[in-house]
Every structure is written in structure tokens, then in C-alpha cells.
Amino acid sequence: MTGVLRVGLRLLLFLLALFVGAVAVWLVLFILFLFMRDLVPWLKGFRYMQFQIWSFLAVCLAALAFYLWSLMKPVFYMLTWLKRLAQGHYDEPSRSNWRGRPLSGNQLKLPYTLFREIIGQMSMLTLALQRTEKERRELDEKRKSWIAGVRHDLKTPLAYIRGYSSMIAAADQYSWSTAEIIQFGSLMEQKTIQVEQLIEDMNASYQLDGSEAPLSRESTEMARFIRQIVTDVADHPLAAQHTFAFNTAGEKCLDIDQRMIRRALHNLLWNAVIHNPAGCHIEAEVYWDQHGLTVEIRDNGTGIDAETLERLNAAEDDVLSARARLAGSGLGMVLAKDFVTRHGGTMTVHSKLQQGTRITLFFCFESRPDPSLGCWPVFYYIGNYCVGEFYLIFTFLYPAATSSGYYSLHIKDMR
Structure with a gap:
């Protein structure tokens, strides 16, 4: 609405300027008529009032024609622009000045500057359509x-x-x-x-590519959760020709979307079952430190070649990008990596041919105050903030004292 008001005010000011200019031109013509009337014989046939009326009408008609031209030229330009957008040509048509010569670059001059806000919005629309068209073509190639x-x-x-x-x-x-x-x-x-x-x-x-569906997180005992997935895979008749093991240092809870993580681990374990010969040993391990929880899936099977391994560990923006580059293998692992990434985690694959594969999933812990401490963490953070502000004010008021080393405050950031 503000842009429309600006355009309207600009048109009114332009009309007022044209009126003032027309009056000034008319006065100049009348003054010239007074000086030239005695010098040019045929001008003596015009009366003063007659010349004033006809000259004023001529100047007003010229000003009106210029005003209409200043309105219609950018309007036709914008209509042509919209027509090109409707036809799928997502580029801005060239502009020309009042002489018909093309204007260089993105400069706006009269009469286009009268509709500066509208042309600016159309430029933004054109750029957005260009990006959308580029993304659509890239998506088609990926698909x-x-x-x-x-x-x-x-x-x-x-x-x-x-x-x-x-x-x-x-x-x-x-x-x-x-x-x-x-x-x-x-x-x-x-x-x-x-x-x-x-x-x-x-x-x-x-379902998941390019979407930002919210995760249905719930507190999960990770050791029990992963042990159940390993057991389900190991109990399948096709997995009877392999041996399985599960190791953990204890239980640790983590907020995860169980459906996604179950799918990711299921894919990784079944890859080890399907793509390795009989007698392969598959092992899953869960451990953690102060930074986060780690899940490792190892096997002593055939391994993965270096080229595929590099592609699996490459960072991609979406599933289709990674899947297109892996042309022919690794969809389950790509999805597993995508699911882990959606949880803020990382997935890395280490493998050598005929030496087995090790897949590492890492999930960061969320920094939360310990509930057993009650309200003390809140009081600590407030006190820590107040001390920090006091120190900043003190150093500003007494820079000499702080620089001399008489006063020293050490603030520890508790996370």
C-alpha cells in the first residue's frame, strides 16, 4: 500500500511540475511575442489576447501529450513484461529513453522512474521465477x-x-x-x-525429499531401542547365515523420531546382511561421552570401493542429489544419512575392499540444565549475567584501575 501511495504522489508531483513548466513556457513565449511583434511584420496581425489564448492552449496540449506519453510508455513496458512472464520468458525486457534508444544496465530514468516501486517488485518477481525455473530443471535432471x-x-x-x-x-x-x-x-x-x-x-x-516435516521426537532408551532392531534383523531366516553381536556401556536416553531412526538402522543392518557373503559377522555398539551418543555398525564383509565410499560421505542438500550421484547403489544408506542429519547428527562410512565396513552415527546431546538441581541453574545464570554486566560498567568507568591490575573478575560460562 505504501508503494501505491508513493506512485500516486509521484504522479501528482509530476503533473504539478508539468503545469508549472507549461506556465513558464507560456510566459516565455508571450515575452518573446512582445519583443518580436514589432520586428516581424506578420506577428502584428495577432492580438495580445488571441495570442495568449492560443499559445496557452498549445503549451497545455503539449504538456498533456508529454504526460500521457510518460504514463503509457512504462505501462506498455510492464504489460509486455507480464506477457513475457506468462509465456515462460523469465527475463526483463530492455528499456528505451524518450528518443527510443535502449538504456544500459538497470538504471531507471523518466518515464520509468514514475513507477519505480512497481518495476522493482516486478524485477524481484522475475528473479524469483528464474530461481524457481532453475530449481525445477535441476530437480527434473536429478529425478x-x-x-x-x-x-x-x-x-x-x-x-x-x-x-x-x-x-x-x-x-x-x-x-x-x-x-x-x-x-x-x-x-x-x-x-x-x-x-x-x-x-x-x-x-x-x-515423502521426505525437500520437505521440512517436523520430527516426532520422544525420549528413547537408545541401548534397548537399538538392541531390539538388531534382534529383529538377526531373527530373520535370511540372516541366519550371519552372526550378530551387540555391545553397550549402559543405557542413555535421547530424544529421537523412532520411526526415522529405526528405518535408518534397519537399512544399514540389512545392507550388511544382503551384500555380504555367508559367515559375515555383524556387530552394533552404542557408547557416549560428554558431547553425544555414538552408534557403530561394523562387519567383516566385502567392503565398499573407494569411489562409492567417497560419494556416500559427500555432503548433499537433498536425497535426490545424493541418489543421482550414486546411480545404482546406496539408496538405503543415503536415506539413513538423511534421517540422521534431520536429527542434527552425522553419519560417516569407513570401508576397504575385503576388509569390512564401519558406519558411525553420532547424535549430539542437547544442553539442558540438570533437573535434579532444581532452580539453582536459573539463579546461577542470572547471577552470572549480572556479574558480567557489572564488570563491563566497572571497566568503562574505571579503565585505569582495571588496566593496572588491581581488580580482576573471572567469569566462567557454565553450559
């Missing part, structure tokens, strides 16, 4: 790469399932033993679980 990677992930287990199902369907041509059929079924079940895991990860990534 294409993401879909290509998911297609690769689905193609491998489906090829296993199709191959083994064809072998079982051709049992009349081959004499498969019972043990071989059981082995085929076990491998098909493993690949089916891998496909289900991928579908769930895809669903989670679409």
Missing part, C-alpha cells in the same frame, strides 16, 4: 538420474528372481534335487526382500 539408478537397482534382483523361477518352472526338463530347489527359493526370497526394501526406500525418499 531422471534417480529413476535411472532405481531401474538399475530393480533390474538386478528381478533378473535373479526371473532366472531361478524359470529354472524351477523347467523342473520337468532338469532333475533338481530338493536341496537345490530350497537353495533357489532362498535366493529368490532374498532378492524379493531386496526389492521390497528398495520400494520402501523409494517411498520414504519421495
Whole structure:
């Protein structure tokens, strides 16, 4: 509303200036007429009143034409601008001066300066549309790469399932033993679980990518919570060929979104189950210090190659960015990292081929006063603040005393 008032006042002032200018021009013309009337014979045919009326009308018409031109030129310019925006051209059209010559840069001169606020808002709108269009194109590219990677992930287990199902369907041509059929079924079940895991990860990534949904935090006993997840994975028939271990130094509570962290740990543990050969030892450990809580998941399996490891540890703004760069593997780990990051934590992966993998999750503790101390922390913070203010005032009033070393106050920041 303020911008509209400014534009209206500016137009009124411009109209007033034109009127004053028109009157000044008319007076100059009349004075010239008085001096030139005796010198130019044909001017003697004009009467004073007649010249005054016609010259005043001519000057007013010229001023009105200039005023209308000053209004219509920026209006047509803004209409052209809006038309280009509607057609998908998110750039500002070039401006020209009263001679029709283009103006360089973003300078605003008459008559465009009359609508300075409106043109400024349209420039901001154009920049916002440019950013949105750029983000949309980048998102489209990421989604294409993401879909290509998911297609690769689905193609491998489906090829296993199709191959083994064809072998079982051709049992009349081959004499498969019972043990071989059981082995085929076990491998098909493993690949089916891998496909289900991928579908769930895809669903989670679409729901969470680019969103800032609030976390449903609740106080959780981390050791018991993680032990239950490890037990659930270890009890699955496909995990029977691996050994599991869980270590903890005790119990510690942390405010987390249990659904997200359960999903993250489930993905990491199942990656160790699916991508490692039989006999792999998988171990989870929970420990903490004064800074935060750490969860480690280790295995002695096949490990991860250096290129994929570097991509997993790279920082990305969203799931689609990381997924596009990992083209073909690691969606579960990318989602796990995203879930941990949403909790203010970090996830790092250390691995070497044929030497196993170690994944470290770190969650910072929130700095809160100890409830057992009651109101004493509040009193301490208030007293600490007052002492600090007193020290600042004292040093300002008596700089010589403080600089000489007679007075010294030490304030300790208790966190």
C-alpha cells in the first residue's frame, strides 16, 4: 500500500511540475511575442489576447501529450513484461529513453522512474521465477538420474528372481534335487526382500525429499531401542547365515523420531546382511561421552570401493542429489544419512575392499540444565549475567584501575 501511495504522489508531483513548466513556457513565449511583434511584420496581425489564448492552449496540449506519453510508455513496458512472464520468458525486457534508444544496465530514468516501486517488485518477481525455473530443471535432471539408478537397482534382483523361477518352472526338463530347489527359493526370497526394501526406500525418499516435516521426537532408551532392531534383523531366516553381536556401556536416553531412526538402522543392518557373503559377522555398539551418543555398525564383509565410499560421505542438500550421484547403489544408506542429519547428527562410512565396513552415527546431546538441581541453574545464570554486566560498567568507568591490575573478575560460562 505504501508503494501505491508513493506512485500516486509521484504522479501528482509530476503533473504539478508539468503545469508549472507549461506556465513558464507560456510566459516565455508571450515575452518573446512582445519583443518580436514589432520586428516581424506578420506577428502584428495577432492580438495580445488571441495570442495568449492560443499559445496557452498549445503549451497545455503539449504538456498533456508529454504526460500521457510518460504514463503509457512504462505501462506498455510492464504489460509486455507480464506477457513475457506468462509465456515462460523469465527475463526483463530492455528499456528505451524518450528518443527510443535502449538504456544500459538497470538504471531507471523518466518515464520509468514514475513507477519505480512497481518495476522493482516486478524485477524481484522475475528473479524469483528464474530461481524457481532453475530449481525445477535441476530437480527434473536429478529425478531422471534417480529413476535411472532405481531401474538399475530393480533390474538386478528381478533378473535373479526371473532366472531361478524359470529354472524351477523347467523342473520337468532338469532333475533338481530338493536341496537345490530350497537353495533357489532362498535366493529368490532374498532378492524379493531386496526389492521390497528398495520400494520402501523409494517411498520414504519421495515423502521426505525437500520437505521440512517436523520430527516426532520422544525420549528413547537408545541401548534397548537399538538392541531390539538388531534382534529383529538377526531373527530373520535370511540372516541366519550371519552372526550378530551387540555391545553397550549402559543405557542413555535421547530424544529421537523412532520411526526415522529405526528405518535408518534397519537399512544399514540389512545392507550388511544382503551384500555380504555367508559367515559375515555383524556387530552394533552404542557408547557416549560428554558431547553425544555414538552408534557403530561394523562387519567383516566385502567392503565398499573407494569411489562409492567417497560419494556416500559427500555432503548433499537433498536425497535426490545424493541418489543421482550414486546411480545404482546406496539408496538405503543415503536415506539413513538423511534421517540422521534431520536429527542434527552425522553419519560417516569407513570401508576397504575385503576388509569390512564401519558406519558411525553420532547424535549430539542437547544442553539442558540438570533437573535434579532444581532452580539453582536459573539463579546461577542470572547471577552470572549480572556479574558480567557489572564488570563491563566497572571497566568503562574505571579503565585505569582495571588496566593496572588491581581488580580482576573471572567469569566462567557454565553450559
